[in-house]
Amino acid sequence: MSHTIREKSKLLGRVRRIRGQVEALERALDAEKGCAEVLHQIAAVRGAINGLMAEVIEDHIQTHIASPEIASASQRRKGADELIDVVRAYLR
Numbered sequence: 001m002s003h004t005i006r007e008k009s010k011l012l013g014r015v016r017r018i019r020g021q022v023e024a025l026e027r028a029l030d031a032e033k034g035c036a037e038v039l040h041q042i043a044a045v046r047g048a049i050n051g052l053m054a055e056v057i058e059d060h061i062q063t064h065i066a067s068p069e070i071a072s073a074s075q076r077r078k079g080a081d082e083l084i085d086v087v088r089a090y091l092r
Contacts, residue, residue, distance in 0.1 A: 003059040011056070018048045053090065057083065 004011060025041040064070070064079025 003063040004056065007059060011052070014048070014052050014055070018045065018052065021045045021048055057086075 021041065021044050025038070025045055028038050028041050060079065060083055064082065065076055070076050070079070
C-alpha cells in the first residue's frame with residue numbers, strides 16, 4: 001500500500017487547510033488589502049505547501065528507499081530516481 005493512501009486523511013486535511021489559505025489570499029486581493037498583508041498570506045501558503053511537500057518526501061524516503069522491507073537494489077534505486085525527478089521539478 002502506498003504511503004499516500006495510508007496517510008490519505010492526514011494529507012487531505014493539510015490540502016484543505018492550504019485551500020483555505022489560498023482562499024484567504026484571494027479574499028485579501030479582492031478586498032484590496034495592503035501589500036504587507038498579501039505578502040504574509042503568500043508566505044503562509046508557500047510555507048504550507050513546503051510543509052506538505054516535506055511530509056510526502058519524508059514518507060517516500062521511508063517507504064521507497066530506506067525501508068528494510070525493500071529487498072532489491074533496483075527497487076531502492078527506482079524510489080531514489082522518483083524522488084530525484086520530483087525534487088528537480090520542485091526546485092525549477
